[in-house]
Amino acid sequence: MHLKSLLLVVGFWFFHKSAAYNFEETLGHLKPKVSAKTQEDAVLGMIKRTTPNGYKLFLVKVDPDFEYSGREAFKIQKGTDGLIRITGTTGVAVATAFNYYLKYFCNVQISWEFSRANLPEILPEINETITLNDRFRYYQNVCTTSYTFVWWQWEDWEKHIDWMALSSFNLILASTGQEAIWDKVYKRFNLTQKDIDEHFTGPAFLSWLRMGNIRGWAGPLSTDWHEKSVRLQKQILSRIRSFGMLAVLPAFAGHLPRAFKRLYPEANMTLMEPWNNFNDTYCCSYLLEPSEDLFIRIGKAFIHEQIAEFGTDHLYSCDSFNEMNPTSSELSYISRIGRTTFDAMTVADPKAIWVMQGWLFAHDILYWTKERARALLTSVPQGKMIVLDLQSEQYPQYDRLDQYFGQPYIWCMLHNFGGTLGMYGSFDIINQNVIKARNANSSTMIGTGLTPEGINQNYVIYDAMIESAWRKEPQDKEEFFRLYTVRRYGKANDKVIRGWDILKDSIYNYKGLLKIRGKYVITNTPSLRLFVWTWYNYTYLFDAWDLFLAAADDLKHSPGFLHDLVDVTRQVLQVYGDIYYKNLMTAYRIRNINKFRDVAEPFLDVFSDLEKILATNKAFLLGPWLESAKNCSSSPEEKIQFEYNARNQITLWGPKGEIMNYANKQWSGVVSHFFLPRWKLFVQSMEDALQRNIKLNEKLVKEKMFKEVEEPFTFDTTHFPTEPHGNTIEIAKYIHAKWRNRVDFHDKMLRRIRIERSSEEEFGILEYDEFTPEVLIV
Numbered sequence: 212m213h214l215k216s217l218l219l220v221v222g223f224w225f226f227h228k229s230a231a232y233n234f235e236e237t238l239g240h241l242k243p244k245v246s247a248k249t250q251e252d253a254v255l256g257m258i259k260r261t262t263p264n265g266y267k268l269f270l271v272k273v274d275p276d277f278e279y280s281g282r283e284a285f286k287i288q289k290g291t292d293g294l295i296r297i298t299g300t301t302g303v304a305v306a307t308a309f310n311y312y313l314k315y316f317c318n319v320q321i322s323w324e325f326s327r328a329n330l331p332e333i334l335p336e337i338n339e340t341i342t343l344n345d346r347f348r349y350y351q352n353v354c355t356t357s358y359t360f361v362w363w364q365w366e367d368w369e370k371h372i373d374w375m376a377l378s379s380f381n382l383i384l385a386s387t388g389q390e391a392i393w394d395k396v397y398k399r400f401n402l403t404q405k406d407i408d409e410h411f412t413g414p415a416f417l418s419w420l421r422m423g424n425i426r427g428w429a430g431p432l433s434t435d436w437h438e439k440s441v442r443l444q445k446q447i448l449s450r451i452r453s454f455g456m457l458a459v460l461p462a463f464a465g466h467l468p469r470a471f472k473r474l475y476p477e478a479n480m481t482l483m484e485p486w487n488n489f490n491d492t493y494c495c496s497y498l499l500e501p502s503e504d505l506f507i508r509i510g511k512a513f514i515h516e517q518i519a520e521f522g523t524d525h526l527y528s529c530d531s532f533n534e535m536n537p538t539s540s541e542l543s544y545i546s547r548i549g550r551t552t553f554d555a556m557t558v559a560d561p562k563a564i565w566v567m568q569g570w571l572f573a574h575d576i577l578y579w580t581k582e583r584a585r586a587l588l589t590s591v592p593q594g595k596m597i598v599l600d601l602q603s604e605q606y607p608q609y610d611r612l613d614q615y616f617g618q619p620y621i622w623c624m625l626h627n628f629g630g631t632l633g634m635y636g637s638f639d640i641i642n643q644n645v646i647k648a649r650n651a652n653s654s655t656m657i658g659t660g661l662t663p664e665g666i667n668q669n670y671v672i673y674d675a676m677i678e679s680a681w682r683k684e685p686q687d688k689e690e691f692f693r694l695y696t697v698r699r700y701g702k703a704n705d706k707v708i709r710g711w712d713i714l715k716d717s718i719y720n721y722k723g724l725l726k727i728r729g730k731y732v733i734t735n736t737p738s739l740r741l742f743v744w745t746w747y748n749y750t751y752l753f754d755a756w757d758l759f760l761a762a763a764d765d766l767k768h769s770p771g772f773l774h775d776l777v778d779v780t781r782q783v784l785q786v787y788g789d790i791y792y793k794n795l796m797t798a799y800r801i802r803n804i805n806k807f808r809d810v811a812e813p814f815l816d817v818f819s820d821l822e823k824i825l826a827t828n829k830a831f832l833l834g835p836w837l838e839s840a841k842n843c844s845s846s847p848e849e850k851i852q853f854e855y856n857a858r859n860q861i862t863l864w865g866p867k868g869e870i871m872n873y874a875n876k877q878w879s880g881v882v883s884h885f886f887l888p889r890w891k892l893f894v895q896s897m898e899d900a901l902q903r904n905i906k907l908n909e910k911l912v913k914e915k916m917f918k919e920v921e922e923p924f925t926f927d928t929t930h931f932p933t934e935p936h937g938n939t940i941e942i943a944k945y946i947h948a949k950w951r952n953r954v955d956f957h958d959k960m961l962r963r964i965r966i967e968r969s970s971e972e973e974f975g976i977l978e979y980d981e982f983t984p985e986v987l988i989v
């Protein structure tokens with residue numbers, strides 16, 4: 212027997228023995244198609260971009276046969292010549308090794324906001340071989356494209372794809388440019404330009420167009436937009452494939468523009484239910500019955516067209532029932548939908564694998580009983596579907612649905628909704644449960660993933676989750692946070708290390724079932740009935756804040772520290788907003804106008820100070836979001852349209868505030884021009900009501916807020932700075948000195964209260980009936 216075949220045999224034996232579940236038979240064809248050389252070049256390019264001073268010190272080699280388990284692996288070694296040699300099964304594996312070395316041996320961090328990537332003079336010794344835990348590491352949520360990437364140019368993508376490679380992701384949702392494909396397909400099915408314009412939403416809302424939730428809102432899309440996005444998608448695909456990553460492309464889920472009803476009156480299609488209050492102009496496409504011939508014809512045409520333009524790695528993302536239930540609940544019907552959806556993929560690409568977001572099962576647990584879920588999941592041959600268990604850190608479904616009845620799944624941390632800010636994370640859960648799920652009896656877990664709706668917040672928790680790729684055991688929590696701090700700030704400062712140590716057990720250790728959605732008093736629509744809640748004791752946050760400030764002078768040159776000092780100060784002010792709100796409501800309810808005025812002043816002052824601190828850091832500015840939106844336009848009209856898209860998404864989310872505040876941003880510019888003015892108006896109206904001794908007409912005030920503040924903000928075109936101003940440390944110190952020891956803060960009326968709730972209602976803010984103040988005030 213030749214050595215190589217012997218190794219193969221040993222390799223297969225090893226694989227069968229080590230992996231709980233073997234899907235190689237159905238997923239074995241999912242492999243990079245580019246050469247080893249291409250992958251090596253991709254990695255070298257990345258090293259050059261991220262670590263200019265270390266470029267010549269790394270020798271990289273891609274050898275697909277280096278490991279036989281079907282999983283990716285790498286070996287990294289420092290030679291006697293002082294150079295670091297990395298061998299990996301793919302470009303991604305090599306990039307992961309490179310980051311592994313930077314992270315654990317050189318204390319370097321490459322994150323979303325900034326990189327601290329200077330290598331030490333003498334490269335530390337290393338000699339390690341690691342096989343990654345699972346077959347896949349998946350990245351992106353169908354919403355990330357709208358909340359984070361919508362206005363990105365190639366330079367942004369290039370940097371981000373480097374980060375993906377460093378972070379070991381090998382399965383990437385690539386959804387850019389699909390409307391250009393649909394445009395062609397719709398025209399082939401005889402839709403007019405007008406029909407299509409009525410259907411496509413604006414750029415900031417494409418995720419929900421694609422899932423059939425809305426249509427036409429803030430649209431249409433221009434030819435120029437289509438051309439640009441096709442170009443961009445080609446660049447993205449080419450780059451991710453060059454690293455040996457696989458792209459997941461969209462497929463037809465059955466949603467059709469209204470015009471299909473006119474053009475194909477015989478076809479059985481159902482108008483979908485309205486979604487989140489969108490009226491008939493903007494909601495409700497048709498859902499085509501899967502039994503119709505037309506279903507396969509459209510699905511096939513789309514995939515053909517897409518392959519012609521973008522090629523394929525045989526992975527297709529498709530969600531027929533995102534936040535909407537099937538028209539019939541018959542098991543046979545559900546199972547037929549599943550089968551036809553899959554057939555429409557395989558007719559065009561016989562090697563197709565269906566990647567399905569498992570969000571539906573978590574979103575509507577009552578509807579998706581085990582039987583219905585089984586009907587859908589088993590309608591596709593075993594191993595031909597990959598389920599993304601989308602929010603495994605809070606609502607895992609893999610146990611409830613018996614390991615997806617045998618279909619492979621990926622354990623994903625969703626963490627963020629709407630790209631909102633607010634410190635938050637579930638460290639212990641991700642640290643323990645990924646490993647438990649992988650090792651569970653008959654586990655069908657084949658990967659880990661990140662599925663945030665928006666990024667650029669809470670990097671620490673993403674950094675921790677990424678380590679699931681190679682960690683075999685839960686990590687030492689204290690050690691993780693300490694080293695994270697050193698890497699991020701470039702220095703071991705005891706005070707800030709203690710600060711993070713406090714945060715890790717409080718803010719970053721959420722374990723509850725209530726939904727956290729970035730809604731706090733300051734970001735919410737003013738109301739007399741806001742429910743204020745936190746999962747952590749405020750005291751800890753204030754203590755951590757003290758420590759951050761105590762470390763400030765020592766770390767004043769660290770961009771990572773300056774970013775985080777803004778974030779912690781922001782968090783503190785967010786909490787002060789909650790606290791003073793409670794106080795304000797108490798004063799209002801006991802109808803004490805002097806007390807009310809005493810509290811109203813600091814309450815509104817929270818916003819002014821928040822605006823000041825946010826303005827000092829580029830990551831917390833409205834300006835770049837708006838400018839990058841305008842940058843994508845190709846005509847004066849489009850410039851206005853795109854700015855409107857950008858402003859509407861982060862505020863009203865819909866023409867009339869249909870999903871108001873969902874994607875709110877605690878950014879300089881939003882605070883001064885949106886959050887503050889509406890609260891000012893509301894507080895003023897409360898004071899008037901007190902003075903005139905009448906009941907506040909909340910409905911009227913809300914209408915006024917909408918007309919005078921909220922809606923005008925979305926139509927406005929005021930320019931906001933794209934560069935920060937003000938000194939972060941000075942301003943943080945000023946805010947700290949001003950707020951930390953206020954006496955009114957220790958008023959007994961402000962004592963923090965804890966409310967246990969078992970329901971699944973959304974929080975931090977719940978509206979509750981007026982005058983049930985026992986919920987709020989102790």
Ligand SMILES: *[C@@H]1O[C@H](CO)[C@@H](O)[C@H](O)[C@H]1NC(C)=O
Binds near residue numbers: 338339
């Ligand atoms: C590197 O580690 C491997 C396996 O632990 C060992 O066999 C080898 O001798 C080491 N190489 C060096 C240069 O230390």
Ligand SMILES: *[C@@H]1O[C@H](CO)[C@@H](O)[C@H](O)[C@H]1NC(C)=O
Binds near residue numbers: 399400401
């Ligand atoms: C489009 O319309 C033409 C002319 O009526 C017709 O021949 C053709 O079959 C239609 N295409 C499709 C895909 O229905």
Ligand SMILES: *[C@@H]1O[C@H](CO)[C@@H](O)[C@H](O)[C@H]1NC(C)=O
Binds near residue numbers: 500539544
């Ligand atoms: C259309 O499909 C639905 C769901 O399967 C079915 O109940 C209905 O009878 C069908 N209508 C026609 C006209 O075939």
Ligand SMILES: *[C@@H]1O[C@H](CO)[C@@H](O)[C@H](O)[C@H]1NC(C)=O
Binds near residue numbers: 490492493866867
């Ligand atoms: C839906 O709302 C928009 C914006 O408020 C309005 O222009 C349109 O007329 C409404 N459509 C219907 C059908 O009510």
Ligand SMILES: *[C@@H]1O[C@H](CO)[C@@H](O)[C@H](O)[C@H]1NC(C)=O
Binds near residue numbers: 651652
């Ligand atoms: C897995 O199954 C084995 C054999 O049936 C059993 O001994 C073991 O306790 C099970 N482990 C878990 C974690 O359920």
Ligand SMILES: *[C@@H]1O[C@H](CO)[C@@H](O)[C@H](O)[C@H]1NC(C)=O
Binds near residue numbers: 748
């Ligand atoms: C919050 O923490 C502080 C300091 O440890 C403690 O005194 C206080 O009782 C805690 N409050 C609650 C509600 O647990």
Ligand SMILES: *[C@@H]1O[C@H](CO)[C@@H](O)[C@H](O)[C@H]1NC(C)=O
Binds near residue numbers: 364835838839842933
């Ligand atoms: C706008 O586009 C130009 C050219 O691509 C680029 O240099 C600039 O940074 C962009 N500005 C923003 C705010 O994205």
